[in-house]
Amino acid sequence: QKEVEQDPGPLSVPEGAIVSLNCTYSNSAFQYFMWYRQYSRKGPELLMYTYSSGNKEDGRFTAQVDKSSKYISLFIRDSQPSDSATYLCAMTESGGSNYKLTFGKGTLLTVNP
């Protein structure tokens, strides 16, 4: 079993839809959770960064962490064509000197106008 599992999609939704992206993980030592957005032929861009269980909201994006279930989600409200990208979840055990990120494979999202 891989440490981080993420459905690669592809996921196609109409403009304005609510998008739900998910990752599960097996390592209970993971403490910090991130979502990155990667446009084609670009580097990953940090979208959301969370530490504790619960929800964190930033504009149209909400990150949700459930450590008891080892499950994280990213919700996108009122999705736009500009949200079309690959979304990567990432996590790490600590924020100290051993700051190694473990990534999911990414979910390819297309928002159709």
Place this chain on the structure above:
Amino acid sequence: SAVISQKPSRDICQRGTSLTIQCQVDSQVTMMFWYRQQPGQSLTLIATANQGSEATYESGFVIDKFPISRPNLTFSTLTVSNMSPEDSSIYLCSVHGLAGRRSYNEQFFGPGTRLTVL
């Protein structure tokens, strides 16, 4: 976030040759890392670039194949040595611990270097 640049942005190389990729950050950072992103695979950490000392490599990656330098707090290089077609991938540098940034634990990525080995 920091401005991170990588050179070259892409290259096509012959089998058996070596390529050095540069990563430059516009501000001092604590940590610099090198990742590989192969098609259909997760981003995989190659090594942590340590300033003034040897890089720390992850399992499956060795210094002879991926020598890394980090002469200061804003610059690092990754060399892909004796390349084979299996080395075709996107190589990304990332940084952690931007000086003066409120949220110290975030990690930011460069634009990547797309390498094709024939």
